[in-house]
Amino acid sequence: MTAIKQMMKYEADRDKEFAHWVTGVVGAEKIRQCIQCGMCSATCPLSIYMDYTPRRLIHLAREGFKQEVLGSFAIWLCASCYSCTVECPKQIKVTDVMYALKRRAIQEGAYPKRLPIPVLAREFYKMVRGHGRITEGRLVFNLFLKTNLLKMLGMTRLGLGLLRTGRFSFFKESIKHRKELGALLDAVKSSKEVAA
Amino acid sequence: MRLESENPLTLSNNGSSRIGFYVCHCGTNIAGVVDVQALAEYAAKLPGVVVSREYKYMCSDPGQELIQQDIKGNRLNRIVVASCSPHLHEQTFRTATAKGGLNPFYFHMVNIREHVSWVHEDRTRATQKAKALVRAAIQRVSFHKPLERKRVPIHPDVLILGGGIAGIHAALTMADAGKHVYLVERDPTIGGHMAKFDKTFPTLDCAACILTPKMSMVRAHPNITLWTYSEVTHVEGYVGNFKVKVKRKPRYIHEELCTGCLACVDACVYKDARYPDEFNLGLGKRKPIYIPFAQATPLVVLIDPETCIQFKSGKCKKTCVEACAERRAIDFEQREETKEIEVGTIILSTGFQVFDAKRIPNYGYGIYPNVYTALEIERLINASGPTAGEVVLRDGRKPQTVGIIHCVGSRDENTNRWCSRVCCMYSLKLAHLLKEHTGAEVYNFYIDIRTPGKGFEEFYDRLLKEGVHFIRGRVAEVTDWAMTPDEEGKLVIRAEDTLAGFVRRVPVDLVVLSVGLEGHADAEDVRRTFNITCSTEGFFLERHPKLAPVDTFTDGIFLAGCCQGPKDIPDTVAQAGAAAAQCMALIDRGYMEIEPNTAWIEEELCSGCHVCIAMCPYTAIHFDAQKKVAVLNEALCKGCGTCVAACPSGAAQQNLFRDEQLFAEVEGVLV
Amino acid sequence: MTTYSYYPGCSLKGTGKAYEESLLAVCGALGVELKELEDWNCCGATAYMAVEELSAFALAGRNLALAEQDPVDLLAPCSACYLVLNKTQRYVAEYPEIRQKVEQALKAAGLTYRGTAKIRHPLDVLVNDIGLKAISGKITKPLRGLRVVPYYGCQIVRPYATFDSQTHPVAMDQLLKATGAEVVKYPLKTRCCGGSQTGTLPEVGLRLAYILLKEAHKRGGDVLATVCPLCQFNLEGYQDKLASEYDDFVPMPVLYFTQLLGLALGLPAKQLGLRRSLVPSEPILARRNLHAA
C-alpha cells in the first residue's frame, strides 16, 4: 500500500528568497518571461529521463518551490548540449539556469548520493590546481577509486583497450607556471568568499 | 548676434501677456509621478501667469469649460496646458481656447505624460523636469501670434492600394456613396489571400461564395477604376491633392478586348500546363498564357514572358493569336505604361505575407515533402484547388494522421515576436476540415489557444467534441528519424505535452505548419513612397492605437486590413469600412484645415543671398529680381522650416516656430 | 604558409591522441603551420563549468590571455574547449561582474586580458580559410564508395554557431564530399552524444550513443565522422557494452574528420593514428578497396 502524500501547496511553502535568487542568476535574466511552451523539454535529448522537465523546473524555480527544484534529478541530467538555450523562444539561457541550480544544490548538499559529481569536481580541481592540465587516465582512475570500484571493473576492458592504443596515459601532463595558476584559482576563491 | 539686443525673458513679461496655466492629473497617470500641486504653485509665480490650476482631467468637458471661463473671467490672452502629447489633445485645447474667444494659436501644450510621468520614476526629478518644460512653454507662449488655419480643398477621388478583401470592401463602400475610386492591385487579379481560402472561421461559410460576388461588383461598378497588375511608383502632394503615378505592367493582352473566353489558353502550343502556378502556391500547374483562377477579376488572361516560347525564342506558332484572330486581344509588343492620377485621399490595404517556414529548418519544410504550410492546405482542401478538394500526400496516399503545428514564426524572439492572432482559429478550422475530408486523426500542437472573437470559443468547443487532440507544447522538431516500428516511414513530431509533464513523439503522415503573418518584404518601400511610418514589427503604424486606428501620421492617408497588423476577416472588413468613412468625411466636407506653420520672408531683412531658395524642397521660394529679395509662395510651403534655419539675416521666419518662440523655449527649459 | 596558434586541450594529449596526430598531419600536408600555445592549461571543461563556473572562466581566461600575446587566430579542435573559450570570451564581455572577477584572477597570475583572441575550429579553418577548392586539388586517394555519416555533435554549433548553421550545419558534409566520400543524410548530426554523462550516469550516456550509432547504421553508414574527442570517445569506447545491452546493435568505426581527410590526402595510416581506434576501420576500408598508405 503506497503512502498518501499531500501534493497541494500553501503560499507559505514558497521560498521567496530562492525565487529572487534564480531571477538574478547569469543567463536567467528573462526567466520571468517564460511562457511555458516546453520547447526546452522537447528539444532536450535527456528529458526522456527527467522527473521534472526543464520547463517545469523553470516555473517551480521562479515560483520558489526550492525543495522540488533542488531535489529534482533532472538538473543532474543536463549534458551541456545547449539545445534549450538555442531554441528557447524567449531567449532564456536554460543551460546556464541548470548549471546555477546544480551549484546551488551542491552548496546545500542536496544532490543524489549516487552521483560522484562533487568528487569529480574535487578531483578535477586538485589536478588542475596541481598541474594545470588534466591527465584523463589519472582523473578517471582516481574518480573510480573514490566512487565505486565495481563500475571501474566493469570498464576494465575499455581501460585495457585505451592502454593498448596508447590513449590511456598515466604520465602527468603539466604546465610550467603552476605557481601563477595557483594564485589565479585562489584569487577566484577569495573573490567568491567576498561575494558570499 | 540676432538676439543679443532682445532677451526673450525681458520680452516675455512686458506686461502684455495674461497667461492661464493648467496642469492635468490624467487620473494618476501624471499625478502619480509628478507633484502637480507643486507644479501649479511654481507656474503661478512665473512672469505673466494670471491663473494657475490643476485639474483631474483637463480634456474632459469641465476641464475645457475651466479654460473658457478663465479666458472671459480673467481676461486671459495666452493658454498653456501641461498634460499628454500634443499629438493626442492639441486640437482639443485649441478648440477650447477658440471657444473662449481667443485665437486658438495663443495656446501651447506641454507633454508631461508621455515625456515625463510615464518614463521617469523619481518623483522629485520628474517634477523638476516638468517645471522646466512648463517654464519653457510659458516663456514661449508670450511670443505667439494670432494665426488663421489654411484651408485646402479635398479632391473627391480616392486611391485604394491593394485589392484584397479590405480594399474591395472600402472601394465598394465609397463607390456606392458616389465617390470615384481607383483600386490598384499588384497581382493580375483582385481577391488577395481570402480568394485562396476554402472556408472561413468560425461559421465555415465558403470564402469564394462570399468574396467573388463582391469581386465582380468591383469589376462592374461605374465608380470604380480597377487597375490590376499595377503598382504605385510615385506619390507627391498632400492631403486633398495627391498626384500619383501608377505603373501598369504589360499582360500582353488588351484588357478591353479580352472576353475571358480562354480559347487562347486552350490553343497554346503547350498542350498541358507545366509551370508551377502562383495562385496555387506551386501545388498546381499553368500554361505560359493563363488566368490565375476561375473567378479571377478581371477575367482577363495574361502571358508570362519567362515561360512563353514567343518571348524566349521568338519562334512560336502563336496558336494563341490564331485562336483570338477575331478580337486580336493578344499583343506581344505591349509595353508597360504609366498613368498619372489626382486624388484627395488614399487608403492603403496592402495586406500581409505569410512567414517563410524555411526559416525554421527543424520543422522540415522544404526538406520533407509532406510538410505543408496552412495556406497550401487551404488550396488542397479547396474544391477548386489543384486536387479538386482531394487531400492527398505528395505520393498520392490519403493521410491517416495529421499534426498541426501552431505558432510557426509567431511568439518567438528568434523569428517574429508577436502573436499572429488568426492562426489559432484557422488551425482549428483546418483541423475540422481535414478530419471531415480524410477522417484522419488530427493533433494540434499549441502554446495557448486564443479564441476571443464572436463564436470562436464555441467553435473550439465543437472541435473538442469532434475528438481532435490538443497537445499543449511548442514543437521542437519534425523528423523522419524513427525510434519505434510504428514511427517507420512517418514524420515524427516531438513536443512536450506540458499538461501531462513529459515529452511525446507523435508519428504523423501530414504536417501542417500554422505560419504567422508579417508585413510585406517591401512594406518599407511602400512606406517611403507614401511618407508614412512602420511599427517595429514592419506593419504600417496607425496614428493612435485607440483613438485613430485607421489614420496615419500623414493627413489624408488611411490604413485598412493586415498591413496595419494581423487581423481576421471580420475585423478587416470593419476597419476597411472605417477607413472609407474617414475618406468620405474629408471629401464631403470638401476641405481640410492644415497647420498654419508655413514660412514667410521679411522683405526689409532679406539680403537676397539666395540661400533659402536652394534649401526649399518644394521650390516654394523664388527670387524677385526687381526687389532683389526672396519671395515665398505660401501655397507651396509645407512648413519644415529648413529655410528659416538657413537664413543668415533672420529674414525667413516660420509661423508657430518663430525664432523668438524657440529661443525662449530653449532658455526656458534651461533656466 | 598560414599560421595558427594551436590549443590542443587535455583530451588531444590523451584519449584524443589520434585527433592531434591526424590534425597535425593534415595541416602539414595543406601547408598550415600550427604553433602550440605556450604553457596552455586546461580550458575549464563544461563538466567542471557546470559546478565551478567562475574557476572555469578564470582557467579559460588564462589561455585567452596567453593567446592574445600572438595576433594569429587560436585553433581549438576539441568542441568542449572551443565552447568554453568562446563562452568565456562572450560572458566576460557581456557581464561586468564576471569580467571584474576574471581580470582580478588573471592579475594575480600576472596576466592581462583584452578579449581580442579569435577562437577557431579546425573545420572552420579548413573549409573557410584553406577552402574546399584547394583541398580537393590535393586529394590523391579519393574515398570513393565509403559511406560516411557526418556527426557534428553539440558544442561546435551550439550555442555559438560562428561559421555554420546551428541546426543544420554543412561544413563537414562539404569537406567529406571533397574527399570523394559518399555523405549519408543524417538528421541526428547535431544531437547530443551524451559524452559528458557517461562518466557519471553510464546508462544515460550509453543510451544516447546507441541512438546515434543505430540510426547511423540504419542509414547505411560505413563509418561515423566526428569533430570532437569527447564524442569520438563516447561513441567508440563503449560499443562492446552497447553490443551486450542492445541485440540490434551493430558496431561502427568512429573516425575524426581529419583522419578521413588524411586518408584522402594519401597520408600514411601511422601519421593519422588509425591504429588507435578501438573499433578498427581497416576492415571496412578494405571492403571499399581503400587502403591507407
Next chain:
Amino acid sequence: MNKRFDPSIVGFFCNWCTYLAADLAGTSRMKYAPNVRVVRTMCSGRVDPQMILWAFRHGADGVLIGGCHPGDCHYQEGNYKALRRITLLRTMLPQFGIEPERLRLEWISASEGERLRDVVNEFTEQIRRLGPLRKEAAPKAAMAA
C-alpha cells in the same frame, strides 16, 4: 558623499520621428534618464546652429538632435541639411571651448522607442562623464549667438 553631476540637456526632436518615438517610449512605459528636455520642431532641418549655441550659452551641458533616418524625412531631405549643419558646427565648437561630444545628431524613427531610451541614457552618461560645460565656454558661445 558628494552629489553626482546631473547634466541638463536640450533635445530638439523632429515632430514626425524622434518626438513620436519619445511618445512611444511613454506609452510603452520605458524608463530613462530625465535629463533631456525636449523642444519640438517640425523637422530637424529647422534646428538653427545659433539655437544650439544659444542652448549652450544658457547652461546646456549637451544638445541632442533627433531626426528621421536618411531617406525618411517627412520633408524630403531636411535631415540631410541638419546633418551638414551639425557636422560643420561640431568642427567649430572647440573654438568656443565646447567639446564636440556635447552635440549629437541621431536618426530615431517613430517606431524606435527602445532606441530613443538607449540613446538618451547613453548620451546622458556621456555628458555626465564630460562633466559640466566649463564656465568660460558659455560666454564664448554667447558671442556667436
